[in-house]
Every structure is written in C-alpha cells, then in structure tokens.
Amino acid sequence: MSGLTIRKEGELDFLSLGALVHRLDPGIIPFRKATECAIHVSGGEFNVAANLSDCFGMETGIASAMVDYPIGDLIAERVRGMGVRPFYRHFKHDGVTGPNMATVYSDRGFGVRAPVVFYNRANEAAAQLKPGDFDWKAIFAGGVRWVHSGGIFAALSPTTAELAVEAMKAAKDAGAVTSFDLNFREKLWNISPTPSSKSGSLGTPSSGGADRAVEVIARIVEHVDVLVGNEEDLQKGLGIAGPEVAAKSKLDPSVFFGMIDKVRAKHSQVKVVATTLREVHSTNRHSWSAVAWIDGKTYAAPTAELDVYDRVGGGDGFAAGLFYGLLTGTDPEEAVKLGWAHGALLTTFPGDTTMATLDQVRAFARGGSARIQR
Numbered sequence: 001m002s003g004l005t006i007r008k009e010g011e012l013d014f015l016s017l018g019a020l021v022h023r024l025d026p027g028i029i030p031f032r033k034a035t036e037c038a039i040h041v042s043g044g045e046f047n048v049a050a051n052l053s054d055c056f057g058m059e060t061g062i063a064s065a066m067v068d069y070p071i072g073d074l075i076a077e078r079v080r081g082m083g084v085r086p087f088y089r090h091f092k093h094d095g096v097t098g099p100n101m102a103t104v105y106s107d108r109g110f111g112v113r114a115p116v117v118f119y120n121r122a123n124e125a126a127a128q129l130k131p132g133d134f135d136w137k138a139i140f141a142g143g144v145r146w147v148h149s150g151g152i153f154a155a156l157s158p159t160t161a162e163l164a165v166e167a168m169k170a171a172k173d174a175g176a177v178t179s180f181d182l183n184f185r186e187k188l189w190n191i192s193p194t195p196s197s198k199s200g201s202l203g204t205p206s207s208g209g210a211d212r213a214v215e216v217i218a219r220i221v222e223h224v225d226v227l228v229g230n231e232e233d234l235q236k237g238l239g240i241a242g243p244e245v246a247a248k249s250k251l252d253p254s255v256f257f258g259m260i261d262k263v264r265a266k267h268s269q270v271k272v273v274a275t276t277l278r279e280v281h282s283t284n285r286h287s288w289s290a291v292a293w294i295d296g297k298t299y300a301a302p303t304a305e306l307d308v309y310d311r312v313g314g315g316d317g318f319a320a321g322l323f324y325g326l327l328t329g330t331d332p333e334e335a336v337k338l339g340w341a342h343g344a345l346l347t348t349f350p351g352d353t354t355m356a357t358l359d360q361v362r363a364f365a366r367g368g369s370a371r372i373q374r
Helices: 044-054 070-081 136-140 151-155 158-173 186-190 209-221 231-238 254-258 260-266 314-327 332-346 358-365
Strands: 014-017 021-025 038-042 060-068 084-092 102-107 116-120 146-150 177-181 226-228 272-282 285-294 297-300 304-307
Touching (some): 014 044, 014 158, 021 070, 038 044, 038 070, 044 060, 044 084, 044 314, 060 070, 151 158, 151 186, 177 209, 177 314, 186 209, 209 231, 231 272, 254 260, 254 285, 272 314, 272 332, 285 314, 297 332, 304 332, 314 332
Parallel strands (some): 014 060, 014 146, 060 084, 146 177, 177 226, 226 272
Antiparallel strands (some): 021 038, 272 285, 285 304
16 A cells, blocks of 8 residues: 555546646757757646556646647647646737747757757746636546646746645645655756736746755645655755765665655655666666655666667656556555556657557566567
8 A cells, every 4th residue: 555545536537737848859960950850748747647648548637828829729739639638827929029838959869979958938838827827626626636746847936836835735625645746957946037927028037046946845845745756856856965876876776765764854744755767878778767665665666778769758657657556556566667667668759748558568567578569
C-alpha cells in the first residue's frame, strides 16, 4: 500500500495546473542552420495529463491559459487530440505583442553534441494567471481523484505561485491526492516576469532568487502528498541541506534516500517522493533507472541502457506511469517499474508526450525486449 487515500471514483482521475507551450524542434540540425522544424505541444504538467490519458486510458484535464490566436488553436487541437479535457482562462492577442503562448526551441543534438534548449516566454499568457481565475468548486464538483502542478509553473510569476497554492488547498478540501514536480529552474526563479495590471503586458521583472523559491515552494508543498524531484531539486527547491553529488554516480540513489528524513522533517504529510536516475554517456546513449520512497519504504527500478531518440519528457513519462500505478492500487514496486518503463519508452519517440501503449509499458516493465512483434 502507498499510504495515500485515493478516492475510488471521480469525473476526472487526474487534473493538472500548468502552462501550455509549443516546442519547435529541427531534429539533429542546430537552430542556426535549421530550415524547417516540427512543432510539439508540451508543458511539464500537461505532459503528465496527456500521458495518463493517451497511454493509460485515464480521464484527465488541464487548467491553463489559452490565447485566442492561431498558435493557441494549434495547441488546443493537440490537447484535444491527447484526450485531455481543457479548463482555460482565455486571453485575446493584440496582433503584435501578445499575450503569447510560450515557445521552446530545442535541437536534439547527436552523439557527443549535446541537445540545446532555449525559450521565449515574453508576455506569456500563463504567467498572467492568478488566484480566482478558475472556479475550483465547479471543476471539482464531479469528483477529481488527483491534482498535479509543478515548479516551472510556480516560477513564472508571483501570481502563478499564489494560484498553485490556491489550487492545492482546493484540491485537498475536495478530497483529491495532490502531487508537485519540483522541476527547479534557477533562471526562472532569478527573473520572473510580472504582468502589468493595467494593460496585461509584460511589466518589470521580479527577481526573487533562491530565497523566494524556497519560501514559495514551501507554501505549496505543505498541501502536497506526492513529490517528484531529484536530490538537487530537494536541496534548491525545499532549501534542504545535502551533500555534494557531482562526484557520485548519477545512478546511485543513496544521496536521494539519505535526504528523505530531512524532507519529512519539513513536510511530514508527504507520503511519496520519487525521481528518475540518468547517466548520460552521449546524447543518444543513457543509462536509466528510477527510485521512490513510498510510505516509509524504498523502491528501485532496474537499470536500462537506452538508445535515445528524443530525451525531452522522459521525467514526465516516469511520473505518469508511477501515478497510474498508485491510482489503480498497484503494488508500489510495480508502480515504480511502470513509471520507469513508460519514461524509457517515451525517449524513443519524437516529442514530449507519449506514443506508447499500455501493453508496451507492461511488457517492458516485466523485462521485455526489442524483438520484432509479428
């Protein structure tokens, strides 16, 4: 048993709160030489909801910002295509400056050439979301079993952080399990765009830095049952002291497990803490594992050697498989393996969200191979 109290039924199995983005991907061609690119719809919180819907057959939703212009239409179509129910706060685009749906640019790299990721989040609509934008009572009226958000969304602006606190409180009041992916991004916490209350345009950057990050995340996590994040996330996101990990193997879970007592000392209500483990040998060759602390016990997945096509979204793939296992009452060890297997498979597809089937995930979790299926 996981120690979580999960309601048996609900209109939605899973609801995410987060920003929707579109990722431009020229493949292995660097952007400075690119002539074309694929468009992937993404967002850390959305990815989990999309994976749970498309691969695992669960009823999921996303609460987010949507701009009424062609890029918004493209994103909304992909959200529908993944079977995710939208709850949008709509914004009008002024035809020039926004508000915008954020853009992520990433080339995949190859071999010894690492992937490169950079962003345009200027005047992002999601950063303008604030408490009161969503009618949580109406959303939860039919029953929601699990609510999820993450550190990237919380870092977008002071108002998104407050909205995350509001959502977690509302979720707990409605009897939902809550989860939070720490996803600590130092650049976002150092400079967060503040929307102008008069025009809706981008105002003065608000630099909160590490101290603000710890204060904000602590206020969110006090309402959270399940945490996702590695030892660096725990240290920087929760302000927990930990040892230097750079010299240790990336596959060694001892530092991660050694920090659980400190996590529980600050947040005694947390029942699950989980993370992926990845050793990068080259852009296309990774060693991959996952570990979790679940209600006082530790669990570790096997180590797989991955031939990586596109690494983006692997961690969200792990979270989706783990959450599915917990939502369906699977043994915790099996839940960790389902997350590990789904995250591994996700790296074999282009884009940020799943193309795997549940049968493929179960087969890989049992130790399946890449033999041709006839």
